[in-house]
Amino acid sequence: MDGLVKRYGAFTAVGGMSFRVEAGDFFGFLGPNGAGKTTSINSIVGLVHATSGSISVFGHDNVREWREARRLVGLAPQEYNFDRYLSIRDVLLYQAGYYGISHRSVRARVDELLERFGLKEWASKDYLKLSGGMKRRLTLARALVHSPKLLILDEPTAGVDVELRLELWSMLRALNAEGLTIFLTTHYLEEAEELCRNIGIVRAGKLVALKPTTELLASGDSLQDVFLELTRR
Amino acid sequence: MNTAINMVSLWTLIKREMVRSLKIINQVLWPPVITTLLYVFVFGVALGSRIPSLQGVSYAQFLIPGLIMLQVIDASYGECSSSLFQMRFMNAIQELLIAPLSATEIVLGFLLGSLGRAYVIAGLITILGIVLVHAVPQQWGIFLLLITIVSVLFSSLGLIVGLLAEKFDHIAVLTTFAITPLVFVGGVFTAATMLPPALRSLELINPIFYMIDAFRLSYTGQSYLSPALSVGVVTTLAVAATAVAWRMVAVGYKLRA
Numbered sequence: 171m172d173g174l175v176k177r178y179g180a181f182t183a184v185g186g187m188s189f190r191v192e193a194g195d196f197f198g199f200l201g202p203n204g205a206g207k208t209t210s211i212n213s214i215v216g217l218v219h220a221t222s223g224s225i226s227v228f229g230h231d232n233v234r235e236w237r238e239a240r241r242l243v244g245l246a247p248q249e250y251n252f253d254r255y256l257s258i259r260d261v262l263l264y265q266a267g268y269y270g271i272s273h274r275s276v277r278a279r280v281d282e283l284l285e286r287f288g289l290k291e292w293a294s295k296d297y298l299k300l301s302g303g304m305k306r307r308l309t310l311a312r313a314l315v316h317s318p319k320l321l322i323l324d325e326p327t328a329g330v331d332v333e334l335r336l337e338l339w340s341m342l343r344a345l346n347a348e349g350l351t352i353f354l355t356t357h358y359l360e361e362a363e364e365l366c367r368n369i370g371i372v373r374a375g376k377l378v379a380l381k382p383t384t385e386l387l388a389s390g391d392s393l394q395d396v397f398l399e400l401t402r403r
Numbered sequence: 404m405n406t407a408i409n410m411v412s413l414w415t416l417i418k419r420e421m422v423r424s425l426k427i428i429n430q431v432l433w434p435p436v437i438t439t440l441l442y443v444f445v446f447g448v449a450l451g452s453r454i455p456s457l458q459g460v461s462y463a464q465f466l467i468p469g470l471i472m473l474q475v476i477d478a479s480y481g482e483c484s485s486s487l488f489q490m491r492f493m494n495a496i497q498e499l500l501i502a503p504l505s506a507t508e509i510v511l512g513f514l515l516g517s518l519g520r521a522y523v524i525a526g527l528i529t530i531l532g533i534v535l536v537h538a539v540p541q542q543w544g545i546f547l548l549l550i551t552i553v554s555v556l557f558s559s560l561g562l563i564v565g566l567l568a569e570k571f572d573h574i575a576v577l578t579t580f581a582i583t584p585l586v587f588v589g590g591v592f593t594a595a596t597m598l599p600p601a602l603r604s605l606e607l608i609n610p611i612f613y614m615i616d617a618f619r620l621s622y623t624g625q626s627y628l629s630p631a632l633s634v635g636v637v638t639t640l641a642v643a644a645t646a647v648a649w650r651m652v653a654v655g656y657k658l659r660a
Contacts, residue, residue: 178660209660212660215501216500216501216659217497217500217501217659217660218659218660219655219659219660236503237503237505238503240501240502240503241503243501245497245501247494247497249494251493251494251495251497251498252495253419253490253495253498254489254493254495255419255422255423255426255427256419256422260422264415264418264419264498265498265502267411267412267414267415267416267418268412268415268416268498268499268502268503268504269412269502269503270409270411270412270503271411272411312498
């Protein structure tokens with residue numbers, strides 16, 4: 171991300187943000203509500219048109235080479251936004267289809283994801299029948315169906331119980347170990363501390379810290395203390 | 404690379420629209436069939452027997468092409484407006500927006516999905532017309548051409564309204580205050596020759612009159628206006644509406660911030 175600026179009228183949501191996430195990283199993107207995290211994520215995936223600045227995804231500019239850039243990104247949004255007319259299996263098949271992957275060639279991948287995320291028995295059901303935890307897993311499976319190189323997670327464990335949170339952490343660690351680059355936003359600081367190798371902290375649309383997690387915590391303070399110190403208004 | 408149509412993506416979106424139609428079949432397929440049956444019975448058979456033949460056919464046969472157009476218009480507008488608005492409302496549209504789909508693919512996907520629904524409904528009503536009142540299309544070229552252009556026009560209007568709408572209620576505004584009145588006075592139930600001269604002139608500013616008049620030609624072999632003029636008017640409107648819908652999607656109107 172190079173000098174990203176996003177203004178909504180007189181309000182500046184992101185005020186010139188630049189940083190780089192290395193391939194294979196588990197990157198935490200933290201900040202209080204309204205700091206510009208979601209606007210930044212939405213700029214990466216093309217849901218927001220940047221006022222100025224640029225974003226490159228594995229070398230592909232996300233405006234000029236938007237098709238290539240979007241193929242490399244999977245987004246797991248915080249809110250459930252599944253197509254209500256599709257079964258759980260079809261949610262995955264159709265998402266792959268939108269990425270240009272035919273149903274026939276992605277069927278094995280869909281079965282693998284349904285198995286991996288414990289959704290196989292529910293595959294023919296409507297997503298409305300799933301519990302909150304299962305919907306969360308389906309969100310992840312959908313974001314991965316086209317085999318992206320970068321997975322963006324917007325509050326992936328918001329509203330889930332401790333058991334599922336630990337299960338999701340384990341899944342995310344495994345995905346990262348397989349080489350997937352993960353970009354995580356979360357309000358659970360212990361989650362970032364537990365999972366992320368590098369952390370960026372934003373306040374009022376600007377990056378105020380960008381360091382390896384170990385360096386951020388080198389003083390012996392908890393991530394919560396560091397976060398509050400950096401984001402205090 | 405960025406401008407080529409990805410056929411897999413496009414077909415996926417078309418199929419999604421068809422799946423949606425099948426899931427709500429009681430809302431989209433049976434109502435036009437039942438409504439048509441009622442129109443044919445009440446206006447065609449019961450009252451129509453008192454009306455002399457029009458354009459060389461019985462009144463019931465005269466009704467069928469108008470009823471097909473009525474349902475094609477309704478189905479096309481309804482499919483695109485409610486499908487797109489629902490996707491926006493539930494934010495499922497994000498699945499399309501973050502995928503490598505171009506504005507052309509998105510608009511074509513909705514239009515062709517809607518066209519599929521229009522063909523099915525038109526086909527069913529055509530069969531009803533043949534079975535019930537022996538109304539058989541004579542010119543299949545103009546029959547298919549008109550259904551296609553009219554469906555594209557109203558599907559595009561549906562997309563435009565689906566993007567403009569802030570709540571479900573807004574979708575009904577165009578139907579209630581423009582489409583339904585214009586369809587009903589546009590020649591579904593009456594021939595232009597049945598109207599007084601002043602009203603006949605007024606029909607010329609109703610675009611739906613051009614659609615029904617030209618479409619009826621495919622059944623009766625007769626039309627009030629020149630078919631070339633009618634097809635030209637409808638095609639111009641369809642191209643304009645599609646261009647506006649495409650532009651709105653391309654700039655991300657109410658889709659991307």
